[in-house]
Amino acid sequence: MRSAHTVAQVRAAEEELLAVLPDGALMQRAATGLAYAVIDLLRGAYGRRVLLLVGAGNNGGDALHAGAVLARRGALVDAHLLSDRVHEAGLAALRSAGGRVVCPTTRHGASSGTRPGRAGTYDVVVDGIVGIGGTPGLRPDVVAALERVAGVPVVAVDTPSGVGVDTGELAGPHVRAALTVTFGTLKPCHLVDPAAAACGSVHLVDIGLALPPAPVEALQPDDVARLLPRPAPDAHKYTRGVVGVRAGSTQYPGAALLSVAGAASGLAGMVRYAGPGEVGARVRAAHPEVVGEGRVQAWVVGSGGGDGAGAELAAAFADELSGPVPVVVDADALAHVSGPLPAPAVLTPHAGELARMSGVDRAEVEAAPLRHVREAADRFESVVLLKGRHTLIAEPGGRVRATTTGLPWLATAGAGDVLGGLIGALLAAGLDCFDAASVGSWLHGAAATLASDGGPLVAGDVARAIPAAVRGLPG
Incomplete structure (x- = not known):
């Protein structure tokens, strides 16, 4: 059975696991699974060009840490920061591995390690914009960022940004992914249309969550x-x-x-x-x-x-x-x-x-x-x-x-x-x-x-x- 759990169920299970894991271990599990899913999609990492679209939540942190893994495997990784508050440890890991920030926001400024983006030349875009707690729809600046890389395959982190995670509903602009990499369990939007149609193929990464019975299932x-x-x-x-x-x-x-x-x-x-x-x-x-x-x-x-x-x-x-x-x-x-x-x-x-x-x-x-x-x-x-x-x-x-x-x-x-x-x-x-x-x-x-x-x-x-x-x- 493929089970799809709600945001509340997932968060409760994550809290239980975080209480017994070293700090940052859960995100590293997710980020490593994400990185290797991207590598499988691209059939390799060396020389591939990757753009991370990074928001303020943990999905942005997952994207940054995954970007660090990809950079260490020889990929050219850019991060477009879409918030003044991004995951600091993930950003440090990306820069340490050779990744760069493009189109930096005010807080992260034109510091060392920034460069102009390569719009239109990326092999894949990683959607780390909005986490599972986000509401349907996207801000105009996020829509503009997506439009600049239109036509490039998108890998969504956990869920495509802008979809209704628990409802499967859509309300306004949203990411349409070629691949969605989700963690611990499916969410209803992975199985329920119209949002499921925006997920593309769905790859599940086991991160060790202990979960209750799910409200939405899919027979296997x-x-x-x-x-x-x-x-x-x-x-x-x-x-x-x-x-x-x-x-x-x-x-x-x-x-x-x-x-x-x-x-x-x-x-x-x-x-x-x-x-x-x-x-x-x-x-x-x-x-x-x-x-x-x-x-x-x-x-x-x-x-x-x-x-x-x-x-x-x-x-x-x-x-x-x-x-x-x-x-x-x-x-x-x-x-x-x-x-x-x-x-x-x-x-x-x-x-x-x-x-x-x-x-x-x-x-x-x-x-x-x-x-x-x-x-x-x-x-x-x-x-x-x-x-x-x-x-x-x-x-x-x-x-x-x-x-x-x-x-x-x-x-x-x-x-x-x-x-x-x-x-x-x-x-x-x-x-x-x-x-x-x-x-x-x-x-x-x-x-x-x-x-x-x-x-x-x-x-x-x-x-x-x-x-x-x-x-x-x-x-």
Whole structure:
């Protein structure tokens, strides 16, 4: 599991560690990890030209100490000081190693070791401007400094300056990094868009922090392998779970085919289709293993349901042969959700659908997806999966998982229908709503990556690649 901790959690853990470490040891750990990440990016240090953009906080100190490491390895390192107060020990270390100050501020003046900058000739810029305690947005002078090196790859220290660290939100100018080197743990902005898109690749440096459970997580292949339901030696089709699909209509029969394709990917023992009869004939022609109505352990409702989606959702919630049956509520069925639901549920909106459910503009959801998905999970007392570049899955109370698998080619019609069916199969196989949604989203993205192989794909390709994504899991 990749865990993303809040600023408050990180600071508390750092305070505990600082109490037992020699002075400066924690910063040296971070700076050394940062320096070697820059070296890896540049494929060497000797002769490389590095510009440090240095602010007043500890991130500036990390950048200065890393600059000293790079200078000792033969890099030509300049530091542009963007504050009258910078980390003095870091600045001394940089100058001692042969680094220089350019564009000095008043306090540090035109002292020995300054020189004009080499704007436009740097190989990399290190963003040590604002630490994790900074607020979104940047000062005009900082924006001007960044504009002078536009086009040069940026390595962000801990987080790109100007992003909302705990929220993943953006408000005004911010750094867009090619690489972000973070310390101890990820922060929410590394996983949550729109800020995550500004982080580039993220490299985590272990500095020995002892951390509590994180509010935002991202599953990794080992986690998916551990959570994935697998058949017992004595399993039969009923013990493996039966998933029912109430999707499609005469107007949108393809949605039924794709929902069933996701459900019938082999992760549950049986799939039942309970939609319109003429659509059912097409479903069974394409998927002869699918059977008619009967007892199920989970329902998938809404994709392509049109005007009948409300009635289908009510029918799914009325299915209580052995207690409330969990339901995946997708697409057209989402329009019939206005409050807490009578059974465990996974709601699967995209930003536009969640905006309509929440009574806000789509742009508001896209600007603050973490906040809106959490609010929706609490409001509807259900797991909410908000589709996006990094899909977010929230359960009531604020716990969130972010999906980082997938690729842009996955933005294709019908892909969400496949996802709904896949999550339904995992529910029927025994996972709870939060795990089914997050494992299903992860597998959906992994299958799309396999099916794409770097090129375009359609939704049916994703469904067909789900077994290969499962086979590729460790263990």
